[in-house]
Amino acid sequence: MGVATIIGKIGLAFAVLTFLVLVGRFLVTKANHHEITKWSSRDALELLNFFAIAVTIIVVAVPEGLPLAVTLSLAFAMKKLMKDRALVRHLSACETMGSACCICTDKTGTLTTNHMVVDKIWICEKTKSIQTDDDKDLLMPSISEGVHGILLQSIFQNTGSEVTKGKDGKTNILGTPTETAILEFGLLMGGDFKTHHIESEIVKVEPFNSEKKKMSVLVSLPDSSRVRAFCKGASEIVLKMCDKMLTSDGKEVPLSENQRQKITDVINGFACEALRTLCLAFKDIEKTSDADSIPDSNYTLIAVVGIKDPVRPRGQGSYTGLAIEGPDFRTKSSQELEEIIPRLQVMARSSPLDKHKLVTQLRNVFKEVVAVTGDGTNDAPALSEADIGLAMGIAGTEVAKESADVIVMDDNFKTIVNVARWGRAVYINIQKFVQFQLTVNVVALMINFISACISGNAPLTTVQLLWVNLIMDTLGALALATEPPHDGLMKRPPIGRNVSIITKTMWRNIIGQSIYQIIVLVILQFDGKHLLKLSGSDATKILNTFIFNTFVICQVFNEINSRDMEKINVFKGIFSSWIFLAVMISTVVFQIVIVEFLGTFANTVPLSWELWLASVLIGAASLVIAVILKCIPVETKKDGNTAKHHDGYEPLPSGPDLA
Known part of the structure; x- marks a missing residue:
């Protein structure tokens, strides 16, 4: 995945820079004390610690949780679709269906009951x-x-x-x-x-x-x-x-x-x-x-x-497009097809070659993500050519099923719409996870790099960074990749082909939340003792623990913010996803255990209730930041072909009806 590669390279660059800065400051310090020629085992351990921090930054930066999130989301959708009478033969078909701009569907048995x-x-x-x-x-x-x-x-x-x-x-x-x-x-x-x-x-x-x-x-x-x-x-x-x-x-x-x-x-x-x-x-x-x-x-x-053959209970819908017969369609020139296809809604008396030609035109000329439904042996070429083929499980032939990505067990168009609904949920869930992970990545990399450049040490230790990595990757993927779809997904326009998974809206949220967290953590790093009125021999450990705790609590609220990238109410439907709630509760419980009881292992000390409250309030402030960010308008660039093809129709379902 291109996103994972880019993030990994950026993390590697920051890890190398952090290591070089830490080593450079260490050598300058030794030179100032005229000890550049004197080396001890303590110095070796210090350099080893710098290397461990750099390696940990790489581990945190490399988004190994992204493939996990994708697989989890697809597998979760596949299991749910099985209960909804859709057998997914190829796992990636779920995500592809979420990007579908056009559904070319047979009338008999799909839009109708297939019972004369x-x-x-x-x-x-x-x-x-x-x-x-x-x-x-x-x-x-x-x-x-x-x-x-x-x-x-x-x-x-x-x-x-x-x-x-x-x-x-x-x-x-x-x-x-x-x-x-x-x-x-x-x-x-x-x-x-x-x-x-x-x-x-x-x-x-x-x-x-x-x-x-x-x-x-x-x-x-x-x-x-x-x-x-x-x-x-x-x-x-x-x-x-x-x-x-x-x-x-x-x-x-x-x-x-x-x-x-x-x-x-x-x-x-x-x-x-x-x-x-x-x-x-x-x-x-x-x-x-x-x-x-x-x-x-x-x-x-x-x-x-x-x-x-009665139309299924979903109703016929409105007919506002162009109808054409197969023999007439196949005589059209390429230029005529480019003018006709955006308005085409019904193709009657079509042959297998007509269906294949239509799908090819939609994919190659109009660059649309095309889904095709079919049940006969002669539908196999169109099913194979399409981005996603959907075969009928009752009336469908074995040849059609073998050529398809999804088998619709009840031959119902409603099931096809449900596949698209889950496909969009998969895509949105992956975007949620990417937004959450990039925010954690940016903050973790920048706070360590800034601290290394200025003070010569990293505020987050290796164990603490690994715990953050676990929150960010495994638990984050589990929480955000399993969010169920909601009705609002079908009101959005289709995603289309060759669209970047990281949108401008996501960048707005990532940059805004990152700036807030970096500012807070940098202030705490360099002026925290004064602000928190800490003194004594344990002041540094308490401050570092507080920074670590605040950073983790910020990610808990950031994960809640990531549930919806556009709407202000991020708590809507939160109780319908028990996995998300379980992950949130587990993260908080383990954080309490690490801070309060694993001091030697995690380099932490127990915090007072006042400091815990301060951490929670700082983290909760990200909810307010999210509301402010979502009020900032973001220009959305729509694909011209998709907008043209769907003009006047519902975003989904629509498109040609291969009769």
Whole structure:
């Protein structure tokens, strides 16, 4: 990580400078006392101590906690997402999703429920909206029992699906989504699959053909000299085959041109509501020598059925962008694509190459971080090309899952948004930790360097610096990297590509807090005895302990300040993160133990309650400093491509819909 390398190099430079200054002052002192040629073991230990301080500064400066914070944050998010029905296959995908500027998503099964249902039906010149909680006899008041029976016959006889009972007693339908929708409607109407098959014997079947766009069946009627043909298929095809229609009392009347036009208008109206339309028709045939052939004309129209895949409860949202079809998209030049893509919101009838081309353009030309959802084998190229691929766990193929970074176990777009939410939390948590660590780094390096240059010794000993390093790295990473996401994260614009992790806002907070702490610690270092009214043989040890204690307490409050880099109220939601509270309490408890009981080991002496209170007040003052700093406006530079692409939309989710 580039940030860790830069911080490490700066720490190394300060360590070398501190060592050279300490050694230089030591040699000048010996020269002044004419002892430059006289060396003892005490002098060797002094030089060794200088070297230990320099090494400790390097240890403190090198942010080994940064990779730990990243890994902790990613692992924590990965575990939480597992509970939210998202399987993260690649750990880095969590952070990448937090930077996503654009989500290219399939409509079917992601934005929708992937469960087709009958939404509307036209029958006997009347249109009826269908609700699953309606009474099973919902059409009976408007049609006769005879029409009702023929409708159910056309549904259960002319189908390639099966209705079975599971071990749990639930009804299961095996078949295509369209067939399943019609059979469910038939069951809702009070029909029974087995009963209709027992009553009538199937004579001949003509399966669905993509060229003819219809399927037909010939059945023998019980106790009758006739057979009955049922036809079901594309509305425009079946309607042309009909010359009669059923009335509400069950009579067959000729289909006039005026009535045909009205039915066509109904079909077009269903289509405008994004419904897939099918026509159901029948024809009675006398039992003759050619009665085993399925006719292609002179049918009687039963009904027009409108089927849809309902949008998930999150709602459709507003459509304000550009829609384009795949064949039209692939003919556009590069210049035309640059003008179209920023406004593109829907791509219909797209091929795998269209999806791949769109993702490539978004990544390479517009420099956006692109997430793609898919479920089919043909989605694999787009899933692989994207910065983050999200495969559907229920409807998705194995090829799609292998090409993806995240598998959405419930095929729900809400889960995808949740992945983005946690991804943003990961990124923000890493930024919080970097801000906290850099503040500690700057203060620790500067106070030791300034003190070494002026007084010839470092106020913080090796053991004390190592304890600070533990607070700064391990405990800091544990506290800040596991903060849960909040709703405000989704109101921010996406982060985008090639953006520095250290923002101007972070620099403002780092520099401001560092200046405050350095000023306080330098004043205590050189005038602390007078300010604190310390005297006696232990005055120096008490002062050094007080400086160490104040420095640590400042970092405790600085860690609280780092919970939010922009908002003033840093205590909001603090009780929702028990890990953060546990780390804070542990840090304070261990600090008390080190100061009060580990004097020989840590070079400390017990402090009075007045000095403890003074340390806490100085540390708490950083909360006030943070409020003042956050009132200072900081110019934020937004990525032009991202702002252009998301103009008029919610920051997330948005982007093209690969239909």
